[in-house]
Amino acid sequence: MIRDLELAFIKIHILHHADKEGVFGIGLMAELARHGYGIGPGTLYPTLAKLEKGGFLTCAARTVEHKQRKYYHITPKGRALLNNMRAKLKELYQEVIEEQ
Ligand SMILES: [Zn+2]
Known part of the structure; x- marks a missing residue:
């Protein structure tokens, strides 16, 4: 169960992050580890592939320091989903954290 819930947080x-700049696998793993995931x-890679397949992210390969890296960027559909989740997260936070 904890995995299911964490996976939803990870997707958000x-x-x-993909809304701010292009993200790539290793960088995301480090960032998520910093947050305790x-x-x-x-x-991670199947999750990125699922988000791409759903049209929430686009992927472009770029060569950085002689290595091919897949960079993911948010799409308008992804941004709409993110904004929808932000509203839900805020509502959830108010109930679960602030009204404790
Ligand atoms: Zn983060």
Whole structure:
């Protein structure tokens, strides 16, 4: 159960960061670890692929320091989902955290 819930938080995180700048797998794993989410490539890459397939992210390969990297950017559909989640998150926060 904890995994299911964390995965939803992780997806929101990914959309949030992809809205600011292009994100890539290793960078996201480091960022998520910083927030206390231990996510490996076996979970992260399928999650990115799912978000891309759903039209929430676009992917473009770029060569950085002689290495090919897949960078993901948010799409208008992804931004709409993120804004929808922001409103829900705010509402949830108010009830679950502030009204404790
Ligand atoms: Zn973050």
